[in-house]
Amino acid sequence: xxxxxxxxxxxxxxxxxxxxxxxxxxxxxxxxxxxxxxxxxxxxxxxxxxxxxxxxxxxxxxxxxxxxxxxxxxxxxxxxxxxxxxxxxxxxxxxxxxxxxxxxxxxxxxxxxxxxxxxxxxxxxxxxxxxxxxxxxxxxxxxxxxxxxxxxxxxxxxxxx
Numbered sequence: 001x002x003x004x005x006x007x008x009x010x011x012x013x014x015x016x017x018x019x020x021x022x023x024x025x026x027x028x029x030x031x032x033x034x035x036x037x038x039x040x041x042x043x044x045x046x047x048x049x050x051x052x053x054x055x056x057x058x059x060x061x062x063x064x065x066x067x068x069x070x071x072x073x074x075x076x077x078x079x080x081x082x083x084x085x086x087x088x089x090x091x092x093x094x095x096x097x098x099x100x101x102x103x104x105x106x107x108x109x110x111x112x113x114x115x116x117x118x119x120x121x122x123x124x125x126x127x128x129x130x131x132x133x134x135x136x137x138x139x140x141x142x143x144x145x146x147x148x149x150x151x152x153x154x155x156x157x158x159x160x161x
Contacts, residue, residue: 045159046073046081048090052135055110055153057121057146060139062108064153067135087135091128099125104158105142110149119149125157 053066070084093099108121124140 046075047159048073048085048157050087050090050135050155050157052153052155054150055108055121055146055155057139057141060141062123062125062137062139064135064137064155066133067130088130091130091135094126094128106155106157108146108149108153108155110146110153111151112148113151115151117148119147120144121146121149 049072050064051068051072052064053068054064056063056065067087069087071087071090072082073085074082094103103124103126106123106125108123110119110121111117112119121144122142124142126138126140128135128137130136
């Protein structure tokens with residue numbers, strides 16, 4: 001059996017850590033909180049992580065099944081701040097926020113149900129919409145595929161300016 005490349009191992013490890021159940025979140029999501037302390041920089045770049053039970057790619061449409069709220073946000077040095085944002089507020093970033101003019105790139109890391117493999121898909125996310133517990137995007141696929149990724153999913157979205 002061929003060894004999985006290190007970047008896929010790391011993506012898988014990150015996705016597993018982010019998908020670990022948190023008992024308090026299972027009951028009700030925590031209220032949103034502000035992200036970090038205001039920096040002396042003009043802006044900080046915040047990466048967004050979305051989690052879902054699964055993902056399906058059909059043509060130019062990505063559906064995240066069981067999209068979980070809140071989304072996780074974090075920034076790199078020197079700001080180093082973290083926080084949460086309701087998934088509905090993430091969707092609004094394409095209407096009035098930083099993604100309205102330039103849609104972001106993202107990586108979808110999807111595990112197989114048996115946890116033995118992970119598939120990565122790189123794409124541009126456009127026009128998100130909530131449909132019950134599903135988060136649906138129009139997409140432009142840049143690389144990769146979901147392959148056998150029929151299990152839990154983590155979506156890593158490029159910086160929010």
